[in-house]
Amino acid sequence: MSGRNLKRDLVEAAVRDNEVLDRRPGPHDDSNTGRVRRPRRISPWSLLLLLPVAAIAALGYLELNRPEPDPLPEVEVDGLLQTPEVRFTGPPEAVDPGVFPLPVERIVLDPGHGGSSPGTAAAGLTEKALALDIAYRLRNLLADRYRVAMTREADMNVALDRRTLIANRAGADVFVSIHVNWLPANRACGVETYYLGPTDDPELSALAERENSEAQGYSLGDLRRLLDGVYAQARQDDSRALATAIQHSLFGRLRAENPDLKDRGVKSAPFVVLIGAEMPAVLAEVSCLSDAGEVRRLRDESYLQSIAEALDAGIQSYAESRLLKAKLSGA
C-alpha cells in the first residue's frame, strides 16, 4: 500500500472512529466495540427494580459532586509581585546536547518600565504597555527553541537591578531589554540597539538618564565598580554582536512597513538595566512614540507582531553565529 493510500485509509478510520463516538448517547456506549446500542423501552416493573440502583447512583453522584477541598498552596512565595519567580516556558534540555550544540539556551526578556513608571507616552499609548505586549509576542515566538523567562509579566514595578538579578539567577545566555523611544522633534523615527559601554554623546547620556530614572538599589560606588569591571570584560564583544544582529533584523524587517524608518545604529551607552547582567545584554529601542506615523502603526497588532518577529530573527541570527563559532572551535 502506498504511503498516500495508507494515510487516506487512516484518516478515514479516524473519522469513522469519531463519528461512531458522536452517535453514541453516553449511557449506551460500547466503548470496546464502537457499536451503537439502541436504548430499550423500560417497563414499569423494571423501574421498580431499578429504584435501589438509582438510589446508589444518586449517592455516588452526590459523592462526586461534593465540594472539593481547596488545594494547599505547595510553595509560599513571599512578596510575589515584587519578586517574580523565573520560570522557563521552553522545553527541557535535549538528551544529547553534544550532538546539537546550542550555546544559547536561555533567554530573559525585559519589558521596559512598568507599574508606576510608564516610560514615554503618546496618544493613549505607553512605553510600558507596548514593551510588555511585544515581549509576550516575542516569548511565544522563542518558546519552541529556547527557555524563555520575563522580568515582568504584568504591569508592575520591577527595580532595574532586580531585572538583571533575575537574568543572572536564571543563568540566562542572553538578556534583551525592550523599550520604545522618544526622539526630539527634528529627528526622523528610527530603531537603535544599545549595549553597555561609555558614551560621549550628550543625547545618548540624556536617553540613558531617562531610562535609568528607576535605578534604586545601586549606589554611585556600586555603579562605578560595576562599570569599571564590565567595560573591560570580553562579554562586551558578545553584547555588541547581539546588538548588531538585532539592529540589523529590526531595521531590515520594519523598513518594509515604514519606508521612512531610519537606521540609528548600534550604540553603547551606560544603561543601568544592562550593568549587572552577567551575559550578553542589549537594550533595543524598537520604535518611537514621538512620531505620529509610528503611533498609528503601533496601534496595529500586526506591526507589534512584526517587531517581535524582527527581534526573534535577530536573536536567532546571533544564536546561530554562536553555534557556528562553537562548531568551528570544536573542529
Add this chain to the structure above:
Amino acid sequence: MVAITTQTAVTPEPPVLKVGIDLGTSRSSISAANGERHMVRSYVGWPRDMVARKVLRREVLVGIEALEKRPMLELRRPLERGLIKEGSARDEQAVREIVRRLLDLAVPQGRDPKPAIHAVVGVPAETLRVNRQNLRRILDGQIASTMIVSEPFAVAYGLDALVHTMVVDVGAGTTDLCILMGRFPTESDQRTLNVAGDAVDDHLHARIEERFPDASVSIHMARAWKEKYSFVGGGGPVVVDAPVNGRPTRIDITEPMRTACESLLEPLRETMLDLIARVEPEYQSRVRNNVILTGGSGLIRGLGAALQSSLGELGGGRVRVVKDPVFVGSDGGLTLANDVRDEDWRRLAGSRGTQ
C-alpha cells in the same frame, strides 16, 4: 501551506482555520494552518477570594502565569493523571480555558468574521478511552468540528511513522505506548502507564527529603531541577541551592536524581517488550528498530540509550528521540487536520448537531 481557507457556499460561511491541539498533562500546544504555534502550561487558576481578585484584576489565569501566582489562586491541572475528572465542573472549565487560551493565541485578533475552527485534538490515551465524549461536550461552542485522537497516533501521523513503529510518549501524567502497523490503532495496540514525569518528580522529592531532612524543598523545585538536570545512567554531579534551616545551601542531589529518573526504566522496558512480543513475528525486528521516544520526559538525558540497550534482550533495536516534543503532537494533529476532507469535517460537525 494555505493560511485560512474560505469555503464556497450559497449562504456565506465563516472562513475555516484548521488546527492541531495537543492537550497534555503538563503542557498544551496548538499548531495552526496560518503558521501560528503556541504552547501554554496546562495550569488554570481562579482567584481564591475578593482580595486576590482585586490584586490580579482577572477572573481566570492560564499557563505559567497561573503557576507563578498560585498562592492567590485555586489552581487546577485538569489532566493531572491523564484524565479529566468526571463530574468536576472546575476541571472541565479548566480544560475549556486552556483551549480558549490556545485558540486566542492562534487566531489573529480583530479578524472579522472569526474563523470556524476545525481541530484535531490529541489527548493522552487514557483520556481518549474514558473522557472522549465528555471532552467533546467541553469543546462545544469553541470548536466547530472536532476529531479526537490519541497523542501517540497524532505524533506518528505527523512524523509519517505509521508502519512497523512504536511510539513511546513519556508525558507528565502518563506514559503512552502505541504500536503502529499501518492500521488505526486499537486498544490492543496501546498501553498506558501511570509512571511518567510526575511520578519521577514525586520520587525525586521524596528521595531529597529523605537524604536532606533539614532542607526545605517543594515539589515545584524538584520538578524544575528534574527538567534541568535529569539523567539515567552516567551523569551529574547535580548540585543545587536549597534552603536548609532557612539558609541557602548547596546540596548534591546526583543520586536522588539518578534513582528517580531510573524508576521509569523497568516499567517502560517491560511494557515495550510485551507490546513487541504481540506483533506478528516477521515484523518484530522492524518495530524494534523503529522506536520513537517522545514527550517532555522523553528528554531525560540517557533515557533513549537505556531503552535501546534494553531491546538487546530481543536481539537489539534502535530508539530515536524527538528533540522538540513540545509541538510534535500539535504539528501531527495539524497534518491530520489538513488531510481530513471538507465533507468529513462537515460530517463530524453535523453528527453533533452544533455546526
